Amino acid sequence: MSKDIATRVTTGVQALALPGEREGWQAQHRGSLLTDGQSYDALADAIEADLKARRLDGDLPWGISAAYRARKRVKPLRDAARAMRKAAKAINGTVAAYEETQPEVVLQRRADKALRKGQRKQQLQATAHNSAQQTLRRLAPADDDGPAGEAKVLGDFFGPNNGQRRGA
Structure with missing residues (x-):
């Protein structure tokens, strides 16, 4: 039996x-x-x-x-x-x-998942990069020293070349 x-x-x-x-x-x-x-x-x-x-x-x-x-x-x-x-x-x-x-089904599903993950990650990085670029453009107005959109440091806005000093 x-x-x-x-x-x-x-x-x-x-x-x-x-x-x-x-x-x-x-x-x-x-x-x-x-x-x-x-x-x-x-x-x-x-x-x-x-x-x-x-x-x-x-x-x-x-x-x-x-x-x-x-x-x-x-x-x-x-x-x-x-x-x-x-x-x-x-x-x-x-x-x-x-x-x-089935091994081929599992491998295909994993490959599709990795591809979707990579696409999402790339999309997120592109969005973050574009956002940072827009923020830099807004913070860096055009003046005599260079073209608009050029990156500046915070001291450039409060230095002696800037005539907007307060106080004294």
Whole structure:
């Protein structure tokens, strides 16, 4: 029995690793799980209908007790059907995980991310440079010594050449 499980696991992993066989594996296992879930639901419906029809001495009128007893007895089958549908969804997630972790897909995603990061960084540097240049142009008005926009130091604005001294 364990050899059978080991063989199935090995072939399943091999099928997931190959892009051409991945869809077939997904369809086969998802289909079998959904079929099992439908079988459990049908079985639960049949058992519930049979148990509702059986009246016992001491039951409440209108079949309330029998209906409650029937729902209680088929609850494990309904849970099993729900688990099969959940497992079928998990098959889709497993296949998606294999598709997302293909080496070439991961490398392409990383390269795209690095490119976007570089573009954002370059854009930020250009914005900062332009902002600094505009600030320098505003602080450096044209005068006799040089053209407008030439960088100056703060002392040039308060030195002896500037006739705007206050005080004294």
